[in-house]
Amino acid sequence: MLGARCEIVLNPDLKIGWVVLVNTTDFQFNRINDYIAGLVVPQYIEKPVTEPEKYVGTYTLEGGYDSLKIYLKDGRLYSTYLEKVLPDLPLSFSGSNSLKAVGYDGHAMEYQFTTGPGSAIKALTLNQLMWIKQ
DSSP: OTTOEEEEEEETTTTEEEEEEESOSOOOHHHHHHHHHHHHHHHHSOOOOOOGGGTOEEEEETTSSOEEEEEEETTEEEEOTTTTTSOOOOOEEEETTEEEEEOGGGOEEEEEEEEOGGGOEEEEEETTEEEEEO
């Protein structure tokens, strides 16, 4: 319709969207959409845990057959997982709620953490096994 425009923006990954309606034919939707996205999108993105202290604790293998500890030493995170086999090297951050360790023959092992309310660590997935934080 002459003199009116609209634009619909959807983000299926975050399951959010918005509609901008204007009563003009000359409007910069990009600017308003960037502004709205800057306000709305951060509210729906899971915030990564970057404080090492939040990872520290004992993690019990689902089913209760084994456990491992993640601890701080000299400001760096370490794990007791296969500590007699793997090199004694610190873990490093490798993404959102993810740590990386040096595994066999230099291959990386990924520690993927699951968070709950308030970004508290609930569980760890390591080598396709689920470890529950105690």
